[in-house]
Amino acid sequence: MRTTLCWSSLAAATLFTLGMALSLGSTNISFATTYHVVVYRVLEAFGGASALASPDPIAERIVWGLRLPRVLLALLVGGGLSVVGVAMQALVRNPLAEPYILGISSGASAGASLFYLGLLPPVLGQALSMPLAAFLGGLLAIGIVYLVAYTGTRLSVARLLLAGVAMSALMASVTSFITFSSPDPGKLRAVLFWLLGSLSGTQWGELIPPLATTVAGTAFLLVLARPLDAMLIGEESAYHLGIPVERLKRALILLAALMTGALVAVAGAIGFVGLIVPHAVRLVVGVGHRRVVPFSFVGGALFLVWADLAARTILPEQELPVGILTALCGVPFFLVLLRRGSYGFGGS
Amino acid sequence: MFQLFVKMRDFFRLCRFAPLATGVVLLFALATGAGCDTASAPDRTVTDALGRSVAVPDTVQRVVPLAPNLTELAVAAGGADRLRAVTVSDNYPPALVDTLPRVQTLPVDYEALVQHSPDLVLATDQVNSPGDADPLAQMGVPTYFFSFDAVDDIFTSIETLGTLMRTESDAQARADTLRRAFDALRTATESVPRPRVLMLVGDETLYAFGGPSYVHTLIEAAGGTSITDHFESAAPTLSEEFVLQEAPDVIIGLFEAEAPTEHLLRLHPTWDVVPALQNDRVYTVDADLVSRPGPRVVQGAYRIATLLHHDRALPAPPSLRLP
Structure with a gap:
């Protein structure tokens, strides 16, 4: 009953969010014009647009060419980052875990900025090379963290977190060094903007890598919902329940690096979504992963769409990096939740 | 054995203060040294674009600009032969800047800067922070700040530089030429x-x-x-x-x-x-x-x-x- 209620309210919230995010923005376009464009383009795709007057070309480009791909990317990035947060928290059985804490995001940022400033050769063309560089950077960071934390037969959670924090700082310094010593000052501010996290300038074609990895990763985690639940009780118990614990951990790490790489490459470093959203979701629907994974996806997606809407409306006709806003609105909200809730995290 | 250990410990404790003491002595030497060597008794006090009072020697001989546009302006004001160093970003005029030593200015490399013993440092609030002038002031080196809010500030700054470097007639002629050319375009x-x-x-x-x-x-x-x-x-x-x-x-x-x-x-x-x-x-x-x-x-x-x-x-x- 509670789940049904949650789902229907989320569905309503999604519709409302999409409606607002498409019709509000940096410039003023009326609701009527916005929906004229949407209806026209949807009908056109099914070959029935001739009945309608064609919309104003500028409004059409703003709504269909700029806002819609951007909103869709915000959905994917927000949902993806939250789901990666869920995976990481189950992996280390610690509510602090997040792609940022474990160094994956900083590694991905370092890889992507190396590529962005032209210090790495484009192997597969711009569209795939940057996600690839980000993925490799993230994988390298989490790989080193993993090796440090791996003691003979098992993964020490305390070491994993400490090594993650250290690696995160190291990779951030690498990024700072690359940007500081960049030969091209013009690119510097662009890199800065991207490093702070930004969804501006999203094109339809850029949606494919994040779409593929996010959908595949979320589906993978849904399939693994039961083993992930068992991990919450404790590795020992999970092992005795017949779950290949070490293999599961390696799979989760690889998945986190892959998803974070794909998302950081398109959207830059957007922090705190993966930390805040899963916790908020657990407060409402409990700790079972069959519910936590999908609800976190939708919750994170909606959160980032709203944050991005704020990023493009706070300063009229200008852009703000959305990463600043996710931290600004997310962290106080998170602190209030922590203070209020009788918060439990699985077995601990 | 124990006494030796205590002595060594005391020695190392003192050692911790050695760099500080050396630093204080060096700073003092620099401050007095730089004051004596370069600046002949300042006899002019001017007010720069930030409203700061700057004591400038009567004949400025050794100028170091902290931004590329200031190099170009100093050259335009007839002071090419006064420049002792330029920034790492300078590229114009190439025949001049390629022959001069370069100094990093973001952040300011004070050691490299004072090596050229400037008697006037030029800065602009668009690139340099006003605080950058404080360490220089302590060493007796005056810093003059320019600000460029309007096009005319650029022409005026050439005249100002002419006054500072005593190259008034060159600077005036150059500023007039630029103003006339700009007005001609406006009219056209x-x-x-x-x-x-x-x-x-x-x-x-x-x-x-x-x-x-x-x-x-x-x-x-x-x-x-x-x-x-x-x-x-x-x-x-x-x-x-x-x-x-x-x-x-x-x-x-x-x-x-x-x-x-x-x-x-x-x-x-x-x-x-x-x-x-x-x-x-x-x-x-x-x-x-x-x-x-x-x-x-x-x-x-x-x-x-x-x-x-x-x-x-x-x-x-x-x-x-x-x-």
């Missing part, structure tokens, strides 16, 4: 139809010039209207929607691109309806001629004018070869 474009111009600093992330910039005056003198002069911030990051809605007739980029229209279209496919892209009127201009407030902004304005009004007769740009 007074009654032309004005295209709406978007000046972009960045191609992918859309950095532009906001309201407080002199760049809008350059565009206006070149016979155009800037569409970003209503922004309050000095460097707004425009949204793509803004450009679509404002529909500029001409876009001038300070970035490098072989085929500027195609370049922007690739980065911003939705801009295919913007008149500047439809009519293939996207141009690039050497950023140093526009975003560097120095004597060459006049050339920058003439360059923009030829792009905006290529079909009209314009006055010939002045010969501005710096010595």
Whole structure:
């Protein structure tokens, strides 16, 4: 009953969010014009647009060419980052875990900025090379963290977190060094903007890598919902329940690096979504992963769409990096939740 | 054995203060030394653009500018032979700056700077922080700050530099030439139809010039209207929607691109309806001629004018070869 209620309210919230995010923005376009464009383009795709007057070309480009791909990317990035947060928290059985804490995001940022400033050769063309560089950077960071934390037969959670924090700082310094010593000052501010996290300038074609990895990763985690639940009780118990614990951990790490790489490459470093959203979701629907994974996806997606809407409306006709806003609105909200809730995290 | 250990411990404890003590002694030596060697008794007190009182020696002989535009302005004011070093970013005039030692200025490398024992350091609040002058002041080196809010500040600064370096007649002549050339362009474009111009600093992330910039005056003198002069911030990051809605007739980029229209279209496919892209009127201009407030902004304005009004007769740009 509670789940049904949650789902229907989320569905309503999604519709409302999409409606607002498409019709509000940096410039003023009326609701009527916005929906004229949407209806026209949807009908056109099914070959029935001739009945309608064609919309104003500028409004059409703003709504269909700029806002819609951007909103869709915000959905994917927000949902993806939250789901990666869920995976990481189950992996280390610690509510602090997040792609940022474990160094994956900083590694991905370092890889992507190396590529962005032209210090790495484009192997597969711009569209795939940057996600690839980000993925490799993230994988390298989490790989080193993993090796440090791996003691003979098992993964020490305390070491994993400490090594993650250290690696995160190291990779951030690498990024700072690359940007500081960049030969091209013009690119510097662009890199800065991207490093702070930004969804501006999203094109339809850029949606494919994040779409593929996010959908595949979320589906993978849904399939693994039961083993992930068992991990919450404790590795020992999970092992005795017949779950290949070490293999599961390696799979989760690889998945986190892959998803974070794909998302950081398109959207830059957007922090705190993966930390805040899963916790908020657990407060409402409990700790079972069959519910936590999908609800976190939708919750994170909606959160980032709203944050991005704020990023493009706070300063009229200008852009703000959305990463600043996710931290600004997310962290106080998170602190209030922590203070209020009788918060439990699985077995601990 | 134990006593030896205690002695060693005490010795090392004292050692911790050794660097500090050395530093204090060195600083003192530098402060007194620099004061004696370079500055002959200051007999002029001037007020700079930030309202600071600066004591300047009567004849300034050893000048170090902390920004590339200040080098160009000092040369324009007839002080090329006074420069002792330039910044790592200087590139004009090449025949001069390639022969001078270079100093890092962001952040200021004070050690390298005082090695050239300047008796006047030139700074601008657009690049340098006013706090940068404090360590120099402690060493007896005066720093004069310039500020460039309007085009005329650039011409005035040449006259100021002439006064500081006692090269008044050269500086006055140069400032007059630049003013006349700029006014001639203004007069020539007074009654032309004005295209709406978007000046972009960045191609992918859309950095532009906001309201407080002199760049809008350059565009206006070149016979155009800037569409970003209503922004309050000095460097707004425009949204793509803004450009679509404002529909500029001409876009001038300070970035490098072989085929500027195609370049922007690739980065911003939705801009295919913007008149500047439809009519293939996207141009690039050497950023140093526009975003560097120095004597060459006049050339920058003439360059923009030829792009905006290529079909009209314009006055010939002045010969501005710096010595």
